[in-house]
Amino acid sequence: MAIRKILLPLAGVASARGALSTALMLAGRWGAHVHAFHVRTDTRDVAPLAGEGLSGAMIEEMMASTEKEGHSEARALAALFEAETGARGIAVGAPVRAADGAVRASSARFESVIGREEELVAGEARLSDLIVVPHPKSAEEVASADALHAVLFDSGRPALIAPAGVPETIGARIAIAWNGTAESASAVASVLPWLAEAEQVRIFHSEDYQRQGPGADRLAGFLELHGIAAEIAAFRAIDRSVGAGLLAAVTEYGADLLAMGAYSHSRLRQLILGGVTRHVLEHATTAVLMNR
Structure with missing residues (x-):
């Protein structure tokens, strides 16, 4: 299945640059439409603070400040969006098609709304x-983390965590973190369009990472049915950290995209005890495609 629509949640200019560059680069690759989506805080959400001892005047001042900051951030993001789309020659507006009408050309639009981001x-x-x-x-x-968790836990769709900087390529050398879970299977399904065009694909597995389910050799056989040749490589935990071991192996391989399942254990358990998902989110320098 081709990628035709890319959603890009934006919180602020500082975190937007790398993600916007990534989304627009992918739009050019896939001929996709990018929906840059900014959510401003609803000032009415500030009102409950009145019950915590704040006066009416203080609440009104907080609401006015929140609204002002939201409009200021929206204007800054819109300016960045206009500059980046202009530099890449991407049409701004509704999705469009190429001149022959057969292939969808890349396009993008920016929208700022009021509400609850998640x-x-x-x-x-x-x-x-x-x-x-x-x-x-x-x-x-x-x-930026709130948007990620909203996607992973409440959308049923894949999330691509953009690198902090501007990537040169994404999807030329793909690493798949496989542990036999439903989450990792979902990640493989989402990355299939990328795998078909990749120069090289490698499946990473570990005894420390594997859960009950099919092994890496069976995944390689499945991908072969799709015409995708994939290497298989084992990795080891580093200082008892599976996430550290995985990222070290992926970095040595030179991957520009890592596909993996997210939160096989509960998010709360990972936040308290740590886990592979948490480690990757905190330390990955390459693009990461996550599914749950």
Whole structure:
């Protein structure tokens, strides 16, 4: 299945640059439409703070400040969007087709709305082929991580965590982290369009990472049915960290895209005890395609 619509949740300019460059680069590759989506805080959400001892005047001041900041951020993001699309020659507006009408040309639009980011992003994501999310550590905005979790837990769609910088390529050398789970199978299904065009594909597995389910050799056989030749490589945990071992192996391989399942254990358990997903989110320098 080709990628035709890319959702790009944007929280602020600092975290937007790498993700916007990534999304527009992919739009040019796939002939896709990018929906850059900015959610401003609803000032009415500030009102409940009145119950915590704040006066009416203080609440009104907070609401006015929140609204002002939201409009300022929206204008800055719109300017960045206009500059990046212009530099890449990508049409701005509704999705378009090429002159012959047979191939969809890349296009993009920017939208800023008011509401709760987690709810709105999850809803928009459900009718998108791919969601490009800013790297959680690329800026101070916590919202970039909130958008990622909204996609992973409440959309049923794949999330591509963009590198903090501007990548030269994505999808030429693909690494697949396989552990036999439903989450990793979902990631493989989402990355199939990329695998068909990749120069090289390698499946990474480990005894420390494997769960109950088919092994890496069976995944290689499945991919072969799709005309995809994949190498198989084992990796080891580093200092008892499976995530560190995986990223070290992926980096040595020179991958520009890692596909993996997310949160095989509960998110709460990973937040408290750590886990592969958490480690990858915090330390990956390459693009990561995640599914849950």
